[in-house]
Amino acid sequence: MRAVAFGLSVVGVVAFWVYILALGSYDYRGGFLVAPAIALIAAMLLPKMSGGVRSLTILLALALAARLGSALVRFFVSFGYYSDGFVNGLGGTIRGGYDAGRYHRAGGDFADSFRALDFETIANGLNFGTDFVEVFTGAVYAVIGQTVIGGFLVFATLAYLGSYFAYRAFVTAFPNENRTLFAVLIFFYPSILYWANGIGKDSIMLLATGLAIYGASLLINKGKWQGAIPLGIGVLGAIWVRPHIAGIMVLSLAVAMLWRAMRHARSNPLLAAVGLLVTVAIGWFFLNLATSFVGITELSVDAVINTLASRQTSTFGGGSAFTPASITDPLGIPTAIITTLFRPFPFEASGSILLFVQASDGVILLGLTVARTKGIYRGLRMMGSNPYIAFIVIYVILMAIAFTAISNFGTLARQRAMVLPIFMMLLAIRTAPLKEPEGASEEESATDDAAPAGDESMQEGRRRYA
Secondary structure (H helix, E strand, C coil): CHHHHHHHHHHHHHHHHHHHHHCCCHHHHCHHHHHHHHHHHHHHHHHHHCCCCHHHHHHHHHHHHHHHHHHHHHHHHHHHHCCCCECCCCCCCECCCHHHHHHHHHHHHHHHHHHCCCHHHHHHHCCCCHHHHHHHHHHHHHHHCCCHHHHHHHHHHHHHHHHHHHHHHHHHHCCCCCHHHHHHHHHHCHHHHHHCCCCCHHHHHHHHHHHHHHHHHHHHHHCCHHHHHHHHHHHHHHHHHCHHHHHHHHHHHHHHHHHHHHHCCCCCHHHHHHHHHHHHHHHHHHHHHHHHHCCCCCCCHHHHHHHHHHHHHHHCCCCCECCCCCCCCCCHHHHHHHHHHHCCCHHHCCCCHHHHHHHHHHHHHHHHHHHCHHHHHHHHHHHHCCHHHHHHHHHHHHHHHHHHHCCEHHHHHHHHHHCHHHHHHHHCCCCCCCCCCCCCCHHHHHHHCCCCCCCHHHHCCCCCCC
16 A cells, blocks of 8 residues: 555656646746755755764754745745736746845846856946845856746755754854754744745845854854854855844954953953954944945944934835834833844734734744743853853844834844844753763764764764754
């Protein structure tokens, strides 16, 4: 009976594959050529990414499958639910798609420029924000062809790698904490899985964020300057897509590095002083870059407040509009943090199915936060011994302040995916320090470890996976 079921499944898959390949549009056919390529590459890399740990390999494989599946859902929502983008039915011409559709069509033009080595056209089109994503999409299409489904799958894979590097960052910064919980959150939490997905800024930003916080963990917790490589790549990627978030990353890192330098000032005051000067210089540079991008002409409190108020007005509209917090109010920043992480609440989600889904997502996170209060409190108390906690706290606060410029729940839901990977690290702090069982076997430790082989930062402090 199992053989018959398996045979019918194979026949069904092959028939569906033949049907898809027979469709006229490469938008569809290309996707079903890209998917096996991603699967093949994953089959070769996942065992290395997991350090040969079977349980982690399975988790990473399931996470990739979930991410790719969510990319297809995001595709059908973007091009079907919102914009009726399927002309002549499934397999016909694709239109609409809002931002993803714009990147798809512009990417096709830039793909031609890449193949023709027309770097002048590429350079003329290269700019911060939306323009960069169009050029980046063109670079992807130059390799895989102009296929919107294939593009969604490639961008989903990039976002998946961002989650993976965020996981590596957590294990590096907190080797004895609950890596199982963090893995489940970073790979399967609905907001991260859905919004940081598909063709667009958010997939690139999740990859950039993952690389940046992994590099930061190596610098802050291990004192390894090799961490500057992933940090630099991540910050550079964020600069091209959302420079203000890159500025927040670097400022948060500057505070954490300053915290670390103060702890080591007695043992090596010269190194601490040099580190302080370099950190301040880099932080000042990125602060100016970020403020100029968002339109702040001078570094003053009034200028920041006026710019945030102007941005609130520009994003206020539609059925998902709301009144954001004001940072001039005494409770403005705490309210902004709550809004960034948990809103919309269910009673604010009337009139839209997707808005209700977002509200449900916020309720889950709020419930998890309440349940993990003791762990969060313990994590905050660890700030004196672990400067990475300072990085997390400053980053969340600055992002919440930046998000007061957003007065639309739809926009907020997409962009909060850049905050959650870092905030969730606090949720995965154990309520009490983990005690290593006496006499634990080496085989047990190796089986439960989530660290890639050969990476000292991931091998140190082996603990039970669960």
